[in-house]
């Protein structure tokens with residue numbers, strides 16, 4: 219719609235003059251329904267560890283996670299996304315712990331679903347918490363550059379996803395960026411009778427430097443060392459490629475589609491929603507959270523106002539939901555009438 223008139227008969231500020239008219243013309247709203255809370259879980263009990271690069275975020279044992287889950291339910295946050303912290307002893311070249319039915323993730327899923335059946339539980343499907351080399355897939359022993367093998371990794375991911383579904387996960391979320399993984403996982407879930415388990419595909423996942431604090435949180439940074447994920451995660455220079463990635467995941471049977479990171483990639487969120495018309499999600503990643511926290515801690519930004527503005531911007535760009543470490547804070551702020 220182009221303006222059909224001009225100043226002074228047209229005055230854009232008229233509608234901005236009072237609160238009632240600002241509210242009436244507001245196009246987008248953020249509510250607790252839009253939020254997914256990512257959490258880091260540890261083995262043991264009564265354990266909490268701070269993550270220094272993510273103030274306000276803790277790695278917690280299952281008993282403590284149940285209290286977090288209770289809060290999420292009370293605040294109306296629909297789902298948690300689980301990320302396990304695996305000790306060094308559980309990490310191997312072949313990531314076998316990733317599909318151990320008695321592993322940390324299946325036990326966490328069972329505990330959450332038993333206590334809060336109405337809370338959505340999303341599990342991450344990727345091998346990086348479990349590999350001694352910190353890559354998301356299996357590496358080729360014959361390749362001096364440590365190439366991550368695609369098709370061999372698919373078999374591991376299928377086992378991991380099935381293990382999560384058997385434990386009761388509502389949504390499995392492949393974040394590994396192997397080709398064909400959504401189709402392979404869908405087939406495995408269906409063959410196992412898990413036709414209702416949803417797939418949230420990290421379809422447009424970029425090889426971003428904004429993941430640094432997350433790798434500290436799950437303890438994969440040291441394992442990855444100077445390694446990178448350029449041979450499977452997307453080049454930040456590309457946009458059309460994201461559309462192809464999402465289109466492939468639609469064809470392979472995913473239910474929900476993620477763009478990651480968030481704020482530097484709002485154009486991608488917009489294109490995915492507008493061009494492909496699918497349920498679109500965005501991940502406000504650890505580095506984005508750390509930036510806001512650091513500026514707020516210095517008194518340079520108003521944390522609440524900036525965090526809520528960033529989350530609303532995701533909605534405006536076209537996101538149907540947002541994974542954010544601010545989920546509980548944002549829900550609390552909104553409840554208090556921020």
Ligand code: PBG
Nearest residue numbers: 344346393428429432503504505
């Ligand atoms: C890996 C994974 C990553 C994140 C979620 N899952 C990091 C990576 O690809 O190395 C990052 C999330 C964040 O930065 O908040 N499967």
